[in-house]
Amino acid sequence: MTDRPRFVADAMLGRLAKSLRMLGYDVVYRPDIKDRDIRLVAVRDGRVILTRDREVAATSLPVDVVLVDCDDPREQLRRLVADRGLEIDEGLFTRCLICNCPVEGIDRGDVEGAVPPYVFATQDRFVRCPNCGRIYWPATHVARARAWLASVLGKREVLGAEGDEAEREDGN
Secondary structure (H helix, E strand, C coil): CCCCCCEEECCCCHHHHHHHHHCCCCEEECCCCCHHHHHHHHHHHCCEEEECCHHHHCCCCCCCEEECCCCCHHHHHHHHHHHHCCCCCCCCCCECCCCCCECEEECHHHHCCCCCHHHHHHCCCEEECCCCCCEEECCHHHHHHHHHHHHHHCCCCCCCCCCCCCEECCCC
16 A cells, blocks of 8 residues: 555544545544644644534645535545545555554464354454454455445445455454
8 A cells, every 4th residue: 555645534524534444544533633633633644634624624734634515424435535536445444443553463363262252163364453452354244344335436346455354343
C-alpha cells in the first residue's frame, strides 16, 4: 500500500471512519474529538480532515479538508472514494475497526481459549490488534462486509489479497 492518504474524522463521521478502516485506510476517529484536536492531528500527522462542520472545513491551516455534506454513510463513502480516487481492493480488513491499528497475524494455537470453541475448531487464520487485543478471523461477516462495500461502491465485488479478511472476535 503506497502513498495512501491518512485521515482524521470529526465526531459526526464514525460510520464513515469505520468503512474507511474496512478498506484499510488509517483514520483517526474518536467520538469525543474536539475541533482543535482535529486540526492539530491533521497538521501534525499530515492527515486529510473529514468533517461535517463548516467551521472546521474553513480552517486557514495548510491542510487538506473534505467537507462531507450528506447524512447517508453509504453516500459519504461513495463520494469520498470517487472524488479522491481511493483504492478499494488493496488493504481490505488490515486495520482494527475499533482502534485503527494495523492487525498482525497470530498463530492459531495462540488463540485457543480466546475465541469461541466453534470458531477455533473451524478457522485456520487469525489476526490480532496489537493495541487493543481484539482477535479477528475470516468468516461470513467478512463476506457480508465485502458485499456491502461492493453495493455501496457500485462494483460487482470487492477483492483483496488472500489472508486479509478478518472478523472481530464477537462477529462484529
